[in-house]
Amino acid sequence: MKIESLDLPDDVIRFYLDSGIEELYPPQAEAIEKGLIEGNNLLAAIPTASGKTLLAELAMLKAISKGGKALYIVPLRALASEKFDRFRSFSSVSVKPGENRGLRVGISTGDFESRDEWLGSNDIIVATSEKTDSLLRNETSWMQEITTIVVDEVHLLDSANRGPTLEVTLTKLMKLNPNCQIIALSATVGNAYEVADWLKAKLVLSEWRPTSLREGVYYGGNINFHGSQKLIDPRTNDDAVNILLDTLEEGGQCLVFESSRKNSVSFAKRAGAKVSETLDKLTRNALDELVEQIIENGETEAANELAKCVRNGTAFHHAGLNSAHRRIVEDGFRSNKIKVISSTPTLAAGLNLPARRVIIRSYRRYDPNYGMQPIPVLDYKQMAGRAGRPHLDPYGESVLIAKSYDEMAGLFDNYIDSDAEDIWSKLGSENALRTHILSTIVNGFATTRDGLLEFIEATFFAHQNDTWGIMDVVDECLDFLRDNKMLEGDEALLPTALGRLVSTLYIDPLSGAYMVDGLKKIKNPTTIGLLHLICKTPDMRQLYLRSNESEIINDIVMAHSDEFVEIPPRSKEMEYEWFLAEVKTALLLQDWVDEKPLDPITEKFNVGEGDVHAFADIAEWLMHSMSRLAGLIAPEMSTDVSNQTALLEKRIHYGASPELIELVSIRGIGRVRARKLYDNGIKTTDSIKEAGLERVSELIGPKTALKLFNEIGLHLDIRSEEPGKVNSQTMSSL
Template sequence: MKVADAVPDFAKAFGFEEFNRMQREALPAILDGSDNVVASAPTASGKTALAELAICRTLRDGGTALFIAPMRALTNEKEDEWDRFEELGYSVYVVTGERDLNPRRAERADILVMTPEKTDSATRKHDSPRYSFITGVDCVIVDEVHLLDSDGRGGVLEATVSRLRRLCDPRIVALSATMPNIDDVAGWLDAPPDSTFEFGDDYRPVDLHSDVRTYSHGDNAFADKYRRLYAALDIAEPHIREDGQALVFVSSRQDAMRAAAKARDEIAERDIPMGARGDYDFHNDATELSNDNLRKGVPDGVAFHHAGLAKDDRNRVEQWFKEGKIQLLFSTSTLAWGVNLPARCVVIRDTKYHDPLEGEVDISPLDILQMLGRAGRPGYDDVGYGWVVCDHADADKYRRLLREGKDIESRLAEDLDSHLNAEIAMGTIKDLDDVMGWLETTFYYQRAQSKPAEYGLDGLRERVRSTLQTLVDRGFVETDDELGVEATGLGTLTSKYYLRLGTAARFAALADRERLTVDSVLEAVASADEFDSVSARQAETDAIDQVLRGTDTNLEDGHRKVFAILTAAMDGKTPSELRSDAWVIRQNALRLLAALHEFADRFAGPRAANLICRIEARVEHGVSREAVALTAIDGVGATRAETLAQGELTTPGKIIEAGVDELTRAGITAGVAERIVEAAGNLPQITVDWGEFPDSIARGENEMCEVTIRTTAGSATAGIRVTVNGVEMNQKRCYLADSTAVPVGVFGAAEDLEFIVEVTFPDLPLPPVRASRSVVVD
C-alpha cells in the first residue's frame, strides 16, 4: 500500500513511500475507525508510522494531537522529524519546562509533544489559563506504553492517561514493544479486539538471537567496567571483521566516552580492520565535530552517542553509523528509545547505573529488552545478535527475561496517596463514590482483575479508603458530613508542585516557624523525601565536611551531601568532588525551593517568601548575598552581578543612580549598560513619606497618622510591615504600582518610640527596604 494512496493529503509527512505489512494491518483501525487503539510490535518494525497515521487522522478532522514521548531527548527529536507536518501547514510545539512554556503557541498547536511528567503537571493545572490547552486535545498517542511498568515513572503515566480520559475523553492510541499481557492494556483503555494488535516476532524485519555473557568480578567497580568492556569487544569483534556493526550500551555519558577511547586502543592491539582514514571527504567532515574526543575516534570507526552531545555532532554520528563509516558505537539508553540505529550486534555492557537521586540501581527490564531490540539491520542482516553482559549471580534472571519477556505491571500503588491527593486537589474527586470511580479507571484496577491474589483485589477498595483517611489525618484533605472530600491549602500546593507528602508536611511545618534562616531553609530542602535515595560516596566525605564546617545540622549521608551541594551552590563554589551529581540535585532543589517559596507566601507571609526567593536566586545563579538582588535585572547574570557588586552597585536603585557612564567604567559596553539601566528601572524603587508624623508626643496621649509608601519606578506585589520598638502593629499586602497609605497609631507610652516601616517583595530577590522614625515621649 503506497502512502500517497492511503493518505494523499499527508504523503509528504512520511519518510517513506510504502507501508510495510504491520502498518497495513493496523492502518484501517487507526485511519478509518474511531475506537481507542493498542498496538504492540517488535522494536524497529515501524511503530512510529502508526503514531503518524493517528496524527493524520486527527488533523484531517480538524483536531489537536498530543504525542507523549517517553523522555525529554525524544521530544526534541520529534520536533525535528515532524518539520514535515510544518511544511504541510500544521504547527508542532514541544511543551518543555515551566519557565519556557509559551501558552499561546501551545494553544494554537496542531501537534503537541510532551513527556509523561510534563503532561501530568499540565493536567494538574488544567483550569489555569496557562495550561488550559491540555483539555483541548482530541487524540493522545502514548509512545512506548509499556513504560507503565517503569519504576518511578510508570505510575505518573498511568495516572496522567486516566486523568486525560476524564478531563476531555480524547481518543487514545497506545504503542508498545512486545508485551505478553497486551489484553490488560487494551482492557484499561477500552480498546476493542479489532483495534488491538499484537504483532509477534515474525513481524520483526530481522530475526533476533539473544543470550547472556557472564564475567568474574575484579578488585573494584572500575576494574569490572574494563572486564565487561573486553567481553563486549570479544562479542563484537567477529561481526565487525565480517563488515557488520556493533552497538554497545553503557550506563552514563562519561562511560560512553571513556569506553570508546579505551576500545580504540584495544582495537589497534587486536589489529581489527576498521575505520575510514582513507576516505578524504569523511576525514575532512570529521574535523568539523565540536567534541574533541569524537573527532579523534571517528576516523578509526569508533564513536559514542548521548543526549549531552551537541546536536550537530549527534546528527553526524547517527548518519555515519547508518552509512557504515562508524562500525563500533558506544551509547547511553537514549538511543534505545529514540533514533532507529540498528546494528548487527548489540551488547549491553552495563546492567546497573548510578542515579544521583537513587544511588546504584538496575537498568529496568524494559530498557534491557528495548536495547536488545536494536539488533539486526533490515536489508543487510538475516539475524541480529543481542548480548547482556552481567555477573554470574544475575545470569538466570536475564536469561529468564530474554526467554519469557515481561508482563506489564501497574506501579500506581507506589505513590497511591500522592496520586489520590492530586485528583482531589484538581476537583475531579468530590466524594467517596468518586474515589472508587477513579480507581476503576486505572490500569492498577484492570491488572488486579487479571491477578487478584497478587494485587489483593478483595482488599483494594479498603486500601483506597484507608489511603484517603490518611490524607485527611495528615491535613491534606478535609471531609464533610455528607462524605464529600476537598483538598486543603496544603493538599493543593502539594499537587501543584508535584511534592511527596512527607516533603509537603515538612515545608508546612517550616513555614509555621516564627523565624526562618538561610540554613533552616536549605536544610528543609535537603531533607526532602525526594532526596531519600541520594548516596554520599566515601570520596566525597571530606568535601562535604569542608563545605559544612561551622554549620550545625543533624542531616546524615545523602541528605547531608545535598545540604553541602546547595550551600556551596549559593556562592558558585561547588567542590570538584561533588560536581558529578550537583547539576541534577540543584535542578531538583530549585523546583522544591519554588514550592517552599509558595508555602511560605501562603502560610508565613511576604517576609519569609522574600527570604526564600533570594535563596532560590543564589542557588540558581551561584552569586553572593551582596549580588543576588542584581539577578532580578534582565540581562544581568552571575558574572556580571558579581562584577557590579564588587563596585558596590548592589541593588537596582544603585544601578539607576550610577547610570550608563559608571557601568561602562566598570567594564560593561555602552549598549549593554543602557539596557541594564533601563531594565533596572522596571523594578520597584521605594520611598517612604512619613507625612505629619510627630517628632514627640506627651505621655498618655495618642495620635493617628498616615505613612505613604511609593514606588517611583516599576511595580510589584509588596508586603508592608510597621513595627514600634520591635513589636508589629500593622501589616498589609498589596500590589504596589504607585502609592499606598498605611495608618499608624502614635501612643505616648513609658519610653521613646522607634517606628520602622519595612517593604518586602515576596516574588523578587530584592532585599527588604526599611525606613525608621523616632518619636520622643515627653
C-alpha cells in the same frame, strides 16, 4: 497497503509520498484494518523502528483534518524534542478545515505550575507525562479540546517511578474526554492484550521489523547465532573491542551497553586507540570539528575526556553528560562520524539511534537492595532492538558476551528465546497514591470516598487487581492529607487552600508537609538550612553517602547546628545516615549557588555535569514551591523567609550569588561572564551602558558583548573591518 489508498487528505498523502513512503509496513497496515483512521483506540506493541510514530501520525493527521487536536505524551524531555522536531515537518501540510495554513506544533515540558494556555492554538502538542499531569492539575482549558491522545512507551506503566503518573494521567484523560481516540505505543510485552483491554483498544501485536535482527552470544571466539556462527578475529585481548573492530570492517557502527557510567567511559577510552587506526582523513577532520564543539560547551574535565575519545571516533553517553555534549554525541553518531557509543542503558530507553551491531557487555545491573542482578528480558529486547538501521543496514545484530558454554546456553534460554515479561501497575503503594489522590480530589474527578473508589476502578491497577486491598491504602492517604490540613471532611472530601496549592505545585504531599512544618519551625533561616529543607523531601533526588564522608559532613552539621530545622539523634543510626545524605545533597547545591566552578563540584561529589544541572532543576522547582507555600502560611511562621526563598530560587536557577542576580538575569549572560563584569566594577544594567561596548568586549568577548547590548535595548549596527572585532564608534543607541 498503499499510502495513496488511505482515506486521508491529499496534502497528507503528498507529504508521505514526497518523503519516499509509499507502502505501509505490515503492522501499520494491520492498524489501518483495525480502524486507526476511523478513530478506534489502538495499542501497537511492535519493535522499535517498525513505524510506530508514523502510525500515530496517520491517526493525528486524520483527526486534525476533522477539526481535532492531538496530544502526544512521551516519557522523557529528550524524546519530546525529538518528536517535536519530527512533527514540525508538517508545517507545510494544510489539512485544517477552513484554514489555509500548515500544521502548528507545540511542546510543553517546562514549569510545573503553569497552564501553558498559549499552547492551545497548536494542532499537535507534545508533552511529557509529568507535564501532562501538571497541565491537568492546573486545569488548562485546551485539555478538553484534545481529540486524539498518543501515549508513547506505554509499557512504562510498569515503572515504579513514572508508571503511576502515567496511569493516573491516562485515567483522568479518559474521564475528561471519553470520546477521545487513544493510540498507545509499546514495546512488545508479555501482556499487551491486558493493556489494550484496559484502554478499550484494538491490539496490533507483531515482531515484524523493517531490518532483520540476528540475536547472538559471543563465546569461544565466535558470535553464535541460532544455526550459524561468525568468527571474530582476536586482534586484541578484549572481546568487545574485537567485535567492534569487526563491525567497522563491515562498514557498520556499534552501540555498546555497559552496566555503569564508569565502564562506559573506560570502554570508549580503551576502544579509541584501536578505532582511531581505522579512520580516514575526512572523518578525522569532521571529528576534530566535533572536538571543538565539545570543548566550547564544557567546563569540566569530563569534557576533555569526552573530547579525547571523540577525536578517536568513539564516545560515551550517560546522564552525567551535559545536554550539549549528549546532542553532539548523538548527532555525531547519526552522521557516522562517531563509530561507537558506549552507553548506560539510558540510550536504549527511547532515543532513535540505531546501529549495525549492538554489544551488550553486561546483562547484570546494580540494584541498591539486591546487588548485581540480571536485567529484565524487556530491557534486553529494548537494547537488542536498536540493532539495524532501517534502509541503511542489510541486517542488525545484537551480541551478548558469555565466559563459558553454560553461560551462553543460559543467555539463549533466558534472553534470546524468552518473551518479555508482563507489565504490572505500580499504583498500589501509599507513596505512589498520595499525590494522585490529592490531585484527583482537587480537580473534581472525585469528591467523596466512593467517588475515589470509582476513579480507582478505572485505573490499570484495578484492571489487574482486586481493589478491596487498595482501599486501606487510600484511607491511609486520606488520613495523611487530613492530618496535614490539605483536605477536610469525611463524607464530602474538600481540598483546603494548602491542598490546592500542593497539587498545582506538583509536589508530593509529603514534601509539602515537610516544607510547611519546616517553615513554621525554622528560627535561623540560612542558605544551608533552607537547602536542606528541600533536600529532605521525597521529590529531591538524593546523593549517595560514602562511609568515609560521614565524619566530614557530621562536622559541618555540628558547625551549623542551629541552622537546620531538626537534627535526628545520632543514636538512630539509619535515620542519621539518611540525614547526612540529605545534607550532602544540600552542600552540592550550596556550592552551585556560591558559584563554585563545575569541575570541583563534579569531582567533590563524584557526579557528572549533567547531574549537577539535574539536581539544580529539581531544587529550583522545590524552592519555588517552598516560596509559594511560605506566602500561603506567612501568618503561621515565626520568621518571614519568603524573600530568602524567592532569592534562593533565582540563585539556584542561575548558580550565582545574590549580587550577580541582576546581571545573570539578562539573557545570554552566564554566571562566569557575569562574575567577570562584576569584579571589574560593572555591576548593573546601567553600569554596562556606562562602560560601553569596547570595555565590555574586552572582558567577555565581542560576540557576547554585542548580544548583551542588544539584550538591554541598545541596538547596534556593527561595521567592523576585522571580523570579530567591534568598534564602539559604530554603535548607534536607540
